[in-house]
Amino acid sequence: xxxxxxxxxxxxxxxxxxxxxxxxxxxxxxxxxxxxxxxxxxxxxxxxxxxxxxxxxxxxxxxxxxxxxxxxxxxxxxxxxxxxxxxxxxxxxxxxxxxxxxxxxxxxxxxxxxxxxxxxxxxxxxxxxxxxxxxxxxxxxxxxxxxxxxxxxxxxxxxxxxxxxxxxxxxxxxxxxxxxxxxxxxxxxxxxxxxxxxxxxxxxxxxxxxxxxxxxxxxxxxxxxxxxxxxxxxxxxxxxxxxxxxxxxxxxxxxxxxxxxxxxxxxxxxxxxxxxxxxxxxxxxxxxxxxxxxxxxxxxxx
Amino acid sequence: xxxxxxxxxxxxxxxxxxxxxxxxxxxxxxxxxxxxxxxxxxxxxxxxxxxxxxxxxxxxxxxxxxxxxxxxxxxxxxxxxxxxxxxxxxxxxxxxxxxxxxxxxxxxxxxxxxxxxxxxxxxxxxxxxxxxxxxxxxxxxxxxxxxxxxxxxxxxxxxxxxxxxxxxxxxxxxxxxxxxxxxxxxxxxxxxxxxxxxxxxxxxxxxxxxxxxxxxxxx
Numbered sequence: 202x203x204x205x206x207x208x209x210x211x212x213x214x215x216x217x218x219x220x221x222x223x224x225x226x227x228x229x230x231x232x233x234x235x236x237x238x239x240x241x242x243x244x245x246x247x248x249x250x251x252x253x254x255x256x257x258x259x260x261x262x263x264x265x266x267x268x269x270x271x272x273x274x275x276x277x278x279x280x281x282x283x284x285x286x287x288x289x290x291x292x293x294x295x296x297x298x299x300x301x302x303x304x305x306x307x308x309x310x311x312x313x314x315x316x317x318x319x320x321x322x323x324x325x326x327x328x329x330x331x332x333x334x335x336x337x338x339x340x341x342x343x344x345x346x347x348x349x350x351x352x353x354x355x356x357x358x359x360x361x362x363x364x365x366x367x368x369x370x371x372x373x374x375x376x377x378x379x380x381x382x383x384x385x386x387x388x389x390x391x392x393x394x395x396x397x398x399x400x401x402x403x404x405x406x407x408x409x410x411x412x413x414x415x416x417x418x419x420x421x422x423x424x425x426x427x428x429x430x431x432x433x434x435x436x437x438x439x440x441x442x443x444x445x446x447x448x449x450x451x452x453x454x455x456x457x458x459x460x461x462x463x464x465x466x467x468x469x470x471x472x473x474x475x476x477x478x479x480x481x482x483x484x485x486x487x488x489x490x491x492x493x494x495x496x497x498x499x500x501x502x503x
Numbered sequence: 504x505x506x507x508x509x510x511x512x513x514x515x516x517x518x519x520x521x522x523x524x525x526x527x528x529x530x531x532x533x534x535x536x537x538x539x540x541x542x543x544x545x546x547x548x549x550x551x552x553x554x555x556x557x558x559x560x561x562x563x564x565x566x567x568x569x570x571x572x573x574x575x576x577x578x579x580x581x582x583x584x585x586x587x588x589x590x591x592x593x594x595x596x597x598x599x600x601x602x603x604x605x606x607x608x609x610x611x612x613x614x615x616x617x618x619x620x621x622x623x624x625x626x627x628x629x630x631x632x633x634x635x636x637x638x639x640x641x642x643x644x645x646x647x648x649x650x651x652x653x654x655x656x657x658x659x660x661x662x663x664x665x666x667x668x669x670x671x672x673x674x675x676x677x678x679x680x681x682x683x684x685x686x687x688x689x690x691x692x693x694x695x696x697x698x699x700x701x702x703x704x705x706x707x708x709x710x711x712x713x714x715x716x717x718x719x720x721x722x
């Protein structure tokens with residue numbers, strides 16, 4: 202079953218995310234999958250995330266299907282031309298993968314193979330159009346397919362990006378090209394997000410707000426300095442910072458800490474509660490903290 | 504303008520390690536403006552090679568270095584010096600080096616003294632900007648005469664990625680303007696309608712180096 206019936210159901214949607222390993226040991230990813238599967242509607246699998254070379258999304262998605270998960274194959278246009286992208290989409294369908302999130306992908310210069318040739322033969326809008334074409338039974342050149350997929354297609358948007366007007370303009374193109382659901386970049390400013398949702402209310406597409414679990418104050422500061430379109434408000438940084446100091450103190454006294462983890466879980470849960478009246482769901486990106494997602498969802502009471 | 508930069512001297516001396524007599528070719532156009540192969544640079548190279556034990560048997564400035572017929576004529580005019588030469592060093596772009604190789608004696612090795620970088624605008628002396636990548640399908644009409652094929656790090660056609668910083672810079676470098684931010688700044692006072700249209704993927708057959716059917720000597 203693809204995400205489509207869930208999108209149409211009207212329920213509050215929760216998606217998670219796992220990142221394949223750099224290497225062949227998938228045990229951690231598959232453990233996280235087992236943990237998340239009963240709690241979420243689908244699990245994204247990143248595609249060479251942050252342009253750091255690693256095991257592929259398609260193989261991981263396929264193995265996750267065997268565990269009963271509903272994977273969302275992330276597909277970036279950075280590394281493959283239109284022949285390979287279309288071929289991989291057909292391959293993914295043959296392996297039982299039914300959801301695809303179409304992205305452009307971080308530039309190679311931000312990753313760990315900085316001299317790699319960036320491909321970008323298509324952009325995310327063009328990839329959506331190509332995938333929709335495959336759903337309709339033809340390739341980008343109009344050649345008829347023998348057997349066709351029926352992907353549920355998704356796209357992304359960055360609600361905090363500048364200039365927002367161009368982000369929305371591109372989002373409109375993505376929806377027109379075939380996006381059936383939208384997952385956003387991490388959002389921490391609920392008022393800003395509410396404003397964004399007002400501006401895109403004309404788009405009849407489910408939007409899932411991005412929740413990146415803040416692991417500590419340092420990570421929050423790093424995101425503010427380095428991740429375009431993401432702003433972690435000072436009060437959240439202060440909370441994490443205070444929790445970090447409390448943990449340090451506890452350690453010195455030989456006591457059990459856990460204040461940072463607790464604050465991190467509460468922040469994520471609060472965001473989810475705040476997003477609930479504003480949009481159709483949340484996309485939780487735990488970045489390796491999948492084992493804390495059950496507690497986050499419990500605290501968020503969704 | 505083809506923007507070039509001089510190769511490191513060690514690399515050039517490496518090409519010439521078994522050569523004692525060298526003929527140098529510069530270029531009257533781009534390499535003169537860029538100062539990688541005009542009269543002064545050719546004269547300086549002559550001195551440098553002499554200081555490294557080479558004999559420069561002759562020099563000339565191609566008019567320009569990428570013009571095959573002129574190159575053939577100029578090489579004929581220098582045939583006595585070339586008869587002595589064991590190698591030609593070309594202080595021009597990659598096209599100039601290949602033009603010299605195609606026009607000259609097939610047994611005479613031709614070596615490049617420069618790296619060719621890009622097609623560039625001359626902002627001021629020594630400062631150049633890459634604005635066009637010769638994609639073969641100019642769409643500057645749509646984007647306020649700002650090329651997103653070249654100036655967006657990903658060459659995006661349908662709008663920006665999520666990597667524009669609050670200052671309007673590209674996520675790949677704080678020194679690089681986001682092309683889409685520039686387009687937006689240029690267009691925001693009027694209608695953004697030209698940007699709403701879906702733009703189909705580019706035709707790679709028209710791109711530099713990817714023109715599989717361009718005939719020899721054709722366009």
